[in-house]
Amino acid sequence: MKIFTIFTIFPSWLLVTLLASLFFIFYTFLHINLKSKNNPSIYNLPPNPPNLPIIGNFHQLLGKPRHQALWQLSKQYGPVLQFQMGSKPFLIISSPIMAKQILKTQDHIFCSRPFSKATQRITYNYSDIAFSPQSHHRREMRKILVSDLLGPKRSRVFNNVLVTEIETMVRELALRLRPPNVAVNLNELFIATVKEVVCKVAFGGDYRRQPVNGPSWEVVVDEAQEMLGGSVGDFFPWAGRVIDRVSGWSRRMERCFTNLDAYIETVIDDHRKDQRVEDDDDDKDFVHVLLELSSEDNDSGYRLTKEDIKALIMNVLTGGVDTTVVTLVWAMSEIVRNVRVMKKLQTEIRNHTGRRKQKLDISDITEMTYLKMVVKETFRIHPPAPLLIPHECMSHCQVGGYDVFPGTSALINAWGIGRDPSVWGENAGEFYPERFEKFEVDFEMVPFGGGRRSCPAMNSAPVTIEFVIANLLYGFDWEVPNGVKNEDLNMEDEGTLILRKKVPLCLVPTKYKWKD
Numbered sequence: 001m002k003i004f005t006i007f008t009i010f011p012s013w014l015l016v017t018l019l020a021s022l023f024f025i026f027y028t029f030l031h032i033n034l035k036s037k038n039n040p041s042i043y044n045l046p047p048n049p050p051n052l053p054i055i056g057n058f059h060q061l062l063g064k065p066r067h068q069a070l071w072q073l074s075k076q077y078g079p080v081l082q083f084q085m086g087s088k089p090f091l092i093i094s095s096p097i098m099a100k101q102i103l104k105t106q107d108h109i110f111c112s113r114p115f116s117k118a119t120q121r122i123t124y125n126y127s128d129i130a131f132s133p134q135s136h137h138r139r140e141m142r143k144i145l146v147s148d149l150l151g152p153k154r155s156r157v158f159n160n161v162l163v164t165e166i167e168t169m170v171r172e173l174a175l176r177l178r179p180p181n182v183a184v185n186l187n188e189l190f191i192a193t194v195k196e197v198v199c200k201v202a203f204g205g206d207y208r209r210q211p212v213n214g215p216s217w218e219v220v221v222d223e224a225q226e227m228l229g230g231s232v233g234d235f236f237p238w239a240g241r242v243i244d245r246v247s248g249w250s251r252r253m254e255r256c257f258t259n260l261d262a263y264i265e266t267v268i269d270d271h272r273k274d275q276r277v278e279d280d281d282d283d284k285d286f287v288h289v290l291l292e293l294s295s296e297d298n299d300s301g302y303r304l305t306k307e308d309i310k311a312l313i314m315n316v317l318t319g320g321v322d323t324t325v326v327t328l329v330w331a332m333s334e335i336v337r338n339v340r341v342m343k344k345l346q347t348e349i350r351n352h353t354g355r356r357k358q359k360l361d362i363s364d365i366t367e368m369t370y371l372k373m374v375v376k377e378t379f380r381i382h383p384p385a386p387l388l389i390p391h392e393c394m395s396h397c398q399v400g401g402y403d404v405f406p407g408t409s410a411l412i413n414a415w416g417i418g419r420d421p422s423v424w425g426e427n428a429g430e431f432y433p434e435r436f437e438k439f440e441v442d443f444e445m446v447p448f449g450g451g452r453r454s455c456p457a458m459n460s461a462p463v464t465i466e467f468v469i470a471n472l473l474y475g476f477d478w479e480v481p482n483g484v485k486n487e488d489l490n491m492e493d494e495g496t497l498i499l500r501k502k503v504p505l506c507l508v509p510t511k512y513k514w515k516d
């Protein structure tokens with residue numbers, strides 16, 4: 001029978017209803033079948049909140065941020081629970097002991113990442129470090145990032161750039177003191193400073209202001225991050241893909257990739273034209289090194305393709321800037337809101353340094369123990385990635401005595417674990433840096449994840465944050481504007497992959513007057 005005759009016999013609404021019913025029956029059948037496959041009499045499955053056909057447990061995430069909804073469910077079902085989002089199984093981890101199971105004891109099993117449409121496209125078909133499944137290629141790429149950008153080899157350049165950029169930031173702040181009592185938007189200030197540091201250390205130039213055909217790179221990176229959060233098609237393979245197309249998500253994703261790619265192309269082209277590669281090693285930036293590793297003459301190490309280089313640059317852009325900026329904003333918010341902490345921290349910084357300086361050096365902060373505790377406390381209460389990046393299970397194993405199957409993605413609730421009173425005591429919700437005088441941290445806070453997929457910047461990123469905060473509190477006092485008391489500062493958050501402060505942080509600085 002030809003298609004047009006079907007349409008003449010059945011009206012289109014009837015056909016749609018019929019197809020939808022068939023689809024529903026098929027999905028329900030699949031759902032029941034999968035359940036019986038993981039027969040509880042053979043396997044000990046983790047507790048699973050009641051789920052619905054097709055959508056699974058999605059409805060339990062409605063009306064609340066994901067990390068909060070999952071934290072509440074863990075109170076009811078325990079620290080290991082199974083959670084179905086559409087066709088994808090997840091394991092929700094909500095205690096330090098279980099986090100250690102995933103990130104250390106069984107790290108070799110949980111060190112892969114799940115597939116998603118956006119990650120595949122934006123990472124040049126999984127050529128990157130952060131979102132690719134576990135592989136030899138990924139390990140080699142990670143080694144390159146650690147040795148040639150984040151490791152001791154580049155620390156001199158990194159420290160010099162950091163000191164120079166913070167000096168510029170402090171000078172900029174000093175200019176904003178006239179007229180007095182005007183609030184400064186610290187989100188803007190931090191974004192400008194951190195981007196400058198990352199671009200100069202990694203790309204050797206001021207790409208923040210470099211014009212490219214298309215939107216600014218702030219917009220490009222923000223959009224890429226939103227896309228990396230996932231789409232309907234990731235959870236509902238057939239219908240979801242149609243929805244992605246109809247809703248315009250696929251088009252937006254393609255446009256986002258094209259813009260990001262154009263930006264990265266510019267960076268690479270500029271470096272190709274640059275002759276410094278031939279010269280002194282000290283003059284080379286990270287991209288020069290990557291280009292060397294891609295050349296035919298490279299017989300010293302792993303040979304990179306152009307796609308690999310682009311994927312590495314993409315990881316630095318999307319992973320390195322926002323996380324640092326978000327943490328700086330939370331740190332300053334907590335410090336200003338807790339005046340006792342602010343005063344104690346200023347005393348430490350000013351006593352240690354004295355009045356001799358306009359700005360601090362990196363060596364000045366190494367012995368500031370309270371500063372380190374303040375930054376640690378910020379990471380505990382405000383881990384920028386509240387559920388880390390999913391860790392995918394590669395083979396059948398047991399977690400907390402429960403069977404877990406390959407293809408299950410573990411989500412570690414870093415946000416919940418960091419605020420759990422059963423771990424941190426009655427004052428878990430309070431910003432109290434002194435707790436680290438006694439507390440030895442193992443897996444009770446995991447802002448940088450752990451194991452083979454831990455953040456490779458976990459040692460260098462806190463230094464940047466400590467250094468910026470030390471400089472802001474050394475020369476300035478801070479207040480919330482418009483007569484609002486410091487302790488009443490708005491602390492609402494928003495976001496999925498990265499949890500940021502909802503309202504930008506605007507504070508009034510005054511220059512600190514040294515007593516004679």
Ligand code: HEM
Pocket residue numbers: 129130131142145315316319320321323324327383384385388389390391447448449450452453454455456457461462
């Ligand atoms: C405050 C700063 C930062 C925080 C809180 C942070 C946090 C994280 C987290 C939670 C993960 C996932 C870990 C896991 O899944 O177990 C991660 C991975 C990663 N981060 Fe960071 N990050 C920061 C800064 C940076 C910087 C500055 C860079 C690079 C320049 C960077 C590059 C990466 C990369 C490449 C990965 C993927 C690692 C892998 O999968 O092997 N991050 N980061």
